[in-house]
Amino acid sequence: MKNIDKSIVILRNFVSRFLALDAPDFEKLLANFEIDEFKRKELIVENGKVADRMYFLSEGFVRFYHFKPDGSEVTSDFYFAPGFITSFTSFILQKPSIVNIQCLEQMSVLSISHKKLIELYDNYPKIERLGRLLSEQAFIASEKHLLSFLNDSPQDRYLWLCKEYPEYIKNIPLQYLASYLGVTPETLSRIRSRTL
Amino acid sequence: MKNIDKSIVILRNFVSRFLALDAPDFEKLLANFEIDEFKRKELIVENGKVADRMYFLSEGFVRFYHFKPDGSEVTSDFYFAPGFITSFTSFILQKPSIVNIQCLEQMSVLSISHKKLIELYDNYPKIERLGRLLSEQAFIASEKHLLSFLNDSPQDRYLWLCKEYPEYIKNIPLQYLASYLGVTPETLSRIRSRTL
DNA sequence: AAAAACACTTGACGATAATCAAGAAAAACA
DNA sequence: TGTTTTTCTTGATTATCGTCAAGTGTTTTT
Numbered sequence: 001m002k003n004i005d006k007s008i009v010i011l012r013n014f015v016s017r018f019l020a021l022d023a024p025d026f027e028k029l030l031a032n033f034e035i036d037e038f039k040r041k042e043l044i045v046e047n048g049k050v051a052d053r054m055y056f057l058s059e060g061f062v063r064f065y066h067f068k069p070d071g072s073e074v075t076s077d078f079y080f081a082p083g084f085i086t087s088f089t090s091f092i093l094q095k096p097s098i099v100n101i102q103c104l105e106q107m108s109v110l111s112i113s114h115k116k117l118i119e120l121y122d123n124y125p126k127i128e129r130l131g132r133l134l135s136e137q138a139f140i141a142s143e144k145h146l147l148s149f150l151n152d153s154p155q156d157r158y159l160w161l162c163k164e165y166p167e168y169i170k171n172i173p174l175q176y177l178a179s180y181l182g183v184t185p186e187t188l189s190r191i192r193s194r195t196l
Numbered sequence: 197m198k199n200i201d202k203s204i205v206i207l208r209n210f211v212s213r214f215l216a217l218d219a220p221d222f223e224k225l226l227a228n229f230e231i232d233e234f235k236r237k238e239l240i241v242e243n244g245k246v247a248d249r250m251y252f253l254s255e256g257f258v259r260f261y262h263f264k265p266d267g268s269e270v271t272s273d274f275y276f277a278p279g280f281i282t283s284f285t286s287f288i289l290q291k292p293s294i295v296n297i298q299c300l301e302q303m304s305v306l307s308i309s310h311k312k313l314i315e316l317y318d319n320y321p322k323i324e325r326l327g328r329l330l331s332e333q334a335f336i337a338s339e340k341h342l343l344s345f346l347n348d349s350p351q352d353r354y355l356w357l358c359k360e361y362p363e364y365i366k367n368i369p370l371q372y373l374a375s376y377l378g379v380t381p382e383t384l385s386r387i388r389s390r391t392l
Numbered sequence: 393a394a395a396a397a398c399a400c401t402t403g404a405c406g407a408t409a410a411t412c413a414a415g416a417a418a419a420a421c422a
Numbered sequence: 423t424g425t426t427t428t429t430c431t432t433g434a435t436t437a438t439c440g441t442c443a444a445g446t447g448t449t450t451t452t
Contacts, residue, residue, distance in 0.1 A: 066343075074346050089339055092332045098343070121328075125321045128328060132317075135331035136288045142338040143285055147262075147294070149345055150270050150378070174400065182346070184440060189401055350409095370430065383409055385431055 003108050004035045007058040011110060014056070014082045018133045025126050032116040038103040044085070045101040051090035053111040057081040060107035061168055063176060066099045075179040077145065078104075078172070080165060084134060104171065154181040155191050199304050200231045203254040207306060210252075210278045214329045221322050228312040234299040240281070241297040247286035249307040253277040256303035257364055259372060262295045271375040273341065274300075274368070276361060280330060300367065350377040351387050 008030065015021055021029065033056070038044060045051045047066060062085060064077040076099065079085050090097035091114060121128040148157055158181055162169055169177070178188035204226065211217055217225070229252070234240060241247045243262060258281060260273040272295065275281050286293035287310060317324040344353055354377055358365055365373070374384035 068347050076343065076346055088332070089336050092336060121325070125324065128321065129317070129324060132324060132328035132331055135328055135335055136284070139331055139335040139338055140285050140288060142335055142342060146338060146342050146345070147272065149342070150272055151264050173398095185400075186402085186441085187439060190439095193401080369428095380410060381430075382411085382432085386409090389431080 004110075007035065007056070007108060007110050010058040010082050011056050015130065018137075019126065019130055021126055021130070025124055028124060029120060029127055029130075032112050032120065033110045034112075035108055035110055037108050038106065040103060040106050042103050043100050044103060044109065045087045045090070045097055045099065047098065047100045048096050050094055051087040051097050052094070052114045054084055054086045054091060054114070054117060056084050056110040057107070058110065060103065060105045063102045063104055063172075064099050065102065065176075065179075073179065075176045078165075078168070078180065080168065081107075088138060104168075149182070154183045154187070155195065157181050158188065158191055159195065200306075203231065203252070203304060203306050206254040206278050207252050211326065214333075215322065215326055217322055217326070221320055224320060225316060225323055228308050228316065229306045230308075231304055231306055233304050234302065236299060236302050238299050239296055240299060240305065241283045241286070241293055241295065243294060243296045244292050246290055247283040247293045248290070248310045250280055250282045250287060250310070250313060252306040253279055253281050253303070254306065256299065256301045259298045259300055259368075260295050261298065261372075261375075269375065271372045274361075274364070274376065276364060277303075284334060300364075345378070350379045350383070351391065353377050354384065354387055355391065 011030075011033075012026065015026070015029075044055055044062065057079065059081045061078060061080040063075055064079070065073055065075045067073055085101060087097035087099050087101065089095075090099075094114060117131075121131055148160075152160070158177070161177070174188055175185045178185040181188060183191075207226075207229075208222065211222070211225075240251055240258065253275065255277045257274060257276040259271055260275070261269055261271045263269055281297060283293035283295050283297065285291075286295075290310060313327075317327055344356075348356070354373070357373070370384055371381045374381040377384060379387075
């Protein structure tokens, strides 16, 4: 089974979590996707450029990061397959992206252009519904992320990550994790030694 | 001009920012709205109950808050008219809400039930498109909120609020603002005295 | 394999904010 | 209007985290 076929199966499964797309509609959707290969550390979306594609991550995981005015790097999110990713703000507004999205391992990724997606929205109400449902889910995830910041200490959030994604934590450099948790690498190192 | 008429004009204007709804479609939308009066400090959405209505705020402003496991209250957001508000997570999933939404002044508010909105989505693709666009905007706002946390100090965020919404800041009790900024009331008081 | 670059840990110190506590100012109420 | 309650300010103390710096361990490069 080829890479792209595996990805398509995962995409079909993912979509079916949200709504029942009949075969012709799914084919219409699929016909507009391309497959791309990304290497470890390569950027899927780059700061300063318009994110003109929506990506479907069927495997692997990515890191969202950006630079503060003072030049320091901030990891704002990790995303684990499967799911759609891009710089949504850039994609929706078609304005230059603030964030970078970086692959944390080699992976093949499906993607569709903004133009093609808008055409699909115009012609296939079911696909527009999928867009609405995915946007709603993206909002829910974002709100959850925000609440975890407001409610939980860096230590709580670290322990949660360890429990939820143990296989990934091992592969994420501590400095990225620290930034994601909103502390310095030194502080995270101390959290680790405390909670061993 | 009656209160409800003013609200409808504001709603029509607001919707037209996102897409052109022709008169019959707008009438279909409007036919499903009710108008409610809320007093200062009254709750529009209550923790523990399912948010089964979407509200359109044509005037005034509201506070989002919830309680941490330790019992302390956290103000997670303020929202200023015009716009649609509800506990989106609760509304979308039709599960009990974590957050409370509290009116900060007396106001009349339009609202539509979850059931009616879903019916409109099923029957009017343009209204479903409006739903998609509003969800996208809600996501963008949420991401912006998250980034302001990651990038800016409480002092920066306070000064930004003062610049952006000076007329409201005056009316928001300091303790709510402090919690929103993620600091204690004492610290915000000191920020204020520093930056006068 | 040696050298260099990078990632992580640990300690000392200083900055910042939380906590505790008291009092002043403002708002709500009788 | 005077009283009570709530909100805000200010000071002293404590705890936490960031910064700086040194040193260890690990990976990458030549």
